[in-house]
């Protein structure tokens with residue numbers, strides 16, 4: 001995610017008066033998770049709702065949706081994949097705390113935070129990355145790469161015969177041959 005973009009919600013009012021606060025925003029560019037970087041395609045929109053439960057506790061729920069650029073599993077071409085994720089978390093305000101920390105209490109996961117300006121990025125990124133598909137295809141009948149010369153068979157007919165056929169159908173045929 002671009003460091004210039006701020007994805008946060010201010011909970012000062014909720015801490016004073018209780019109630020619910022909503023926020024929405026969008027992300028562009030990329031989402032980061034540790035060393036990994038996931039390129040976003042177009043706008044990724046998010047919205048969250050935070051409800052005060054009393055005693056400094058809050059219920060956070062949200063949704064994030066957009067497209068991430070992945071590699072086609074067969075031809076490796078960049079392929080946008082739709083992602084939509086929902087998340088819900090229990091939060092507890094502990095003034096003075098530097099970083100958000102996840103603890104477990106009575107078999108319940110609680111995120112502790114120390115500033116009324118709650119950074120939503122970790123919640124948004126985690127939900128988004130968890131919801132990403134494992135693999136995508138650029139198209140249902142992607143022909144993939146030639147195992148002999150590496151050509152993208154969707155754009156180039158290199159003339160090489162696939163050694164064992166390709167795709168699921170060939171796999172099935174192979175299986176039938178062996179029977």
Ligand SMILES: [Zn+2]
Pocket residue numbers: 072073074075076077137138139142143144
């Ligand atoms: Zn492909």
Ligand SMILES: [Zn+2]
Pocket residue numbers: 146147148149150151158159160
């Ligand atoms: Zn080839």
